[in-house]
Amino acid sequence: MKVDGVSYRSIWRDPSETTVTVVDQTLLPHRFDTLKLMNVADAIDAIKRMVVRGAPLIGVTGAYGYAMALRDDPSDANVDAAFDAINAARPTAVNLRWALEILRREIRDLAPDDRAVAAYVVADRLRAEDIETNGAIAEQGARLVREIYEANGRSRPVNILTHCNTGWIACVDWGTALGVIYRAHDDGIPVHVWVDETRPRNQGASLTTWELGSHGVPHTLIVDNAGGHLMQHGQVDICLVGADRVTASGDACNKIGTYLKALAAKDNHVPFYVVLPGSTIDWNMEDGVAEIEIEERASDEVTHISGVAGDGSIVKVRLAPKGTKVGNPAFDVTPARLVTGLVTERGVAEASRAGLLGLYPEKA
Numbered sequence: 001m002k003v004d005g006v007s008y009r010s011i012w013r014d015p016s017e018t019t020v021t022v023v024d025q026t027l028l029p030h031r032f033d034t035l036k037l038m039n040v041a042d043a044i045d046a047i048k049r050m051v052v053r054g055a056p057l058i059g060v061t062g063a064y065g066y067a068m069a070l071r072d073d074p075s076d077a078n079v080d081a082a083f084d085a086i087n088a089a090r091p092t093a094v095n096l097r098w099a100l101e102i103l104r105r106e107i108r109d110l111a112p113d114d115r116a117v118a119a120y121v122v123a124d125r126l127r128a129e130d131i132e133t134n135g136a137i138a139e140q141g142a143r144l145v146r147e148i149y150e151a152n153g154r155s156r157p158v159n160i161l162t163h164c165n166t167g168w169i170a171c172v173d174w175g176t177a178l179g180v181i182y183r184a185h186d187d188g189i190p191v192h193v194w195v196d197e198t199r200p201r202n203q204g205a206s207l208t209t210w211e212l213g214s215h216g217v218p219h220t221l222i223v224d225n226a227g228g229h230l231m232q233h234g235q236v237d238i239c240l241v242g243a244d245r246v247t248a249s250g251d252a253c254n255k256i257g258t259y260l261k262a263l264a265a266k267d268n269h270v271p272f273y274v275v276l277p278g279s280t281i282d283w284n285m286e287d288g289v290a291e292i293e294i295e296e297r298a299s300d301e302v303t304h305i306s307g308v309a310g311d312g313s314i315v316k317v318r319l320a321p322k323g324t325k326v327g328n329p330a331f332d333v334t335p336a337r338l339v340t341g342l343v344t345e346r347g348v349a350e351a352s353r354a355g356l357l358g359l360y361p362e363k364a
């Protein structure tokens with residue numbers, strides 16, 4: 001995507017180098033800056049601190065971190081040690097393990113001296129595939145938006161509610177739910193996006209507004225708790241959200257607060273679609289509420305908030321009294337029964353095992 005007229009992806013590697021560069025999302029929207037990841041420790045730190053975030057991008061960053069680990073120590077012992085260390089960086093998005101498992105499978109039987117070069121080839125491939133996959137997702141999802149626009153007699157923009165950030169900086173490019181919105185907008189379908197601020201890390205307020213503003217997509221920032229009210233008053237035509245892990249039965253794990261939006265959507269008969277690449281499906285899980293590990297993040301994400309001061313510096317201020325006890329689950333699970341459909345690169349499926357196997361028959 002473009003930033004001030006310059007095309008960027010969220011992560012890239014100079015072919016002559018074994019390090020990678022990422023957009024530092026902790027500085028957005030106040031400052032656009034990049035960060036060079038020199039080794040596996042840097043990659044793990046970037047994932048943990050959410051310098052890079054978003055299920056698909058976490059997976060690609062993990063793959064490059066694995067390649068850097070094997071660059072520095074290609075031994076059999078490190079093949080598994082590096083896998084475990086990177087996989088532990090954040091537990092909920094399945095894309096991290098998915099990417100690491102692909103890479104380990106393709107390098108483990110090679111001679112140690114051949115592992116690093118092969119690992120970079122795999123990581124580069126996963127990066128390229130993410131861009132292609134998200135382009136296909138956008139095409140599939142834009143049809144849904146067009147159908148609503150046509151059903152309204154082309155009389156007004158399509159009002160879309162989205163949660164968190166699912167754009168090009170949550171992936172390598174385009175995005176998932178936001179990728180659908182970009183494609184509909186670029187295809188000339190008038191849209192307006194209600195952007196959930198998405199407490200506590202404010203990915204919506206800080207990242208989605210920045211992305212949509214950069215691309216010229218009309219949008220309105222709202223507090224997380226406003227979505228149900230807007231749906232009650234007919235202000236939302238469709239909800240489009242991302243996912244960090246979708247079970248084989250269609251339960252969707254996503255940023256905390258998604259489940260509450262799905263409940264409001266159900267109560268107000270608003271279509272609720274989860275937008276994801278096939279890499280986000282966990283075929284080994286059935287019951288998302290019971291089985292998906294929900295990351296518990298640091299208390300200061302809730303007790304403090306970051307922003308830009310009058311002198312342009314980025315500061316963090318305290319909201320709650322010292323000593324306040326905090327709970328900070330970073331995700332929740334929307335049961336399949338509340339999901340209208342799953343938008344993937346292969347098409348739109350009912351949120352069920354049968355629906356997903358219809359798109360991915362090889363997983364039967």
Ligand SMILES: CSC[C@H]1O[C@H](OP(=O)(O)O)[C@H](O)[C@@H]1O
Nearest residue numbers: 053054055164170242243254255
């Ligand atoms: C396109 S996946 C984006 C997905 O990841 C976000 O979580 P986080 O910002 O903590 O990495 C959120 O759940 C989004 O829906």
